[in-house]
Amino acid sequence: MNSRHAPLDQAHGLRQLFAAQRQRFVPLVHNPHVAFGGVSMERLCAAFAEAQMHTLVVDAADTASTADELAQVDLSACIERLSPSVSYLAARGLPMRHLDARGATSGFLSALAEAAPRADVVLVHAGASDIARLFARRAPRPILQAADLPESLTHAYASMKLLTQRLGVMAFDLMVAADAGSPRIARIADRLADCADRFLGAALSDWALADPSADDDEPLQPELRRLAAAQLRNGDDFTEPSSLAMHGRASAARGFAAAHAN
Structure with missing residues (x-):
């Protein structure tokens, strides 16, 4: 056996084994005026699990x-x-521990890839400034969040402006956290898309609803599947829900609820 290709230790061997796996890093921009941010996370995870x-x-x-x-020693x-389809890391303050001389924190993404080699998707929920530092050397398509509140739309636009500039x-x-019965849902996306085009030259590609009142076992909306598929660059349609996705969605939803209880 050629010693040059022998794994140095068990962890190194695992990294070699999963090196060919393509991880997707998806930025979800935090909006303090969206009360149900955890719902957007859960819906996106459910779509990725499908x-x-x-x-x-x-x-x-x-x-x-x-x-x-312990994250400083063993992330x-x-x-x-x-x-079975979702893991979670509380990471407030962690990106700045990877700040480099150029003001970027992209080293944190590399640390995440090494710490979770089996994760196909890494959904990073952070404020616009942190997203800009984390993805400084990448070209993501950020997912904004808004709700049925004017303040949330203003903040979503401000986040968009910051990310276009930096x-x-x-x-x-866009993920809209609102009741499906609200007559203003479509106008939220339309207004943001209009402002993006007129003032920034940017475009809002896809948007989907994250209804906090929806049951965990309700089928995912086509708009959400399309948005998630575009994020994965996997075409327009997903396959039928897997048994892994169906088994894990309810427990993941309970986990998100507990994580955001405060």
């Missing part, structure tokens, strides 16, 4: 729990498994 993807949710928003001190030990990204998606 595509046979395991998602690691990294919550680095100001409202998240502070990262465990993987701080990852909590919520269901990341140069010109395409966005």
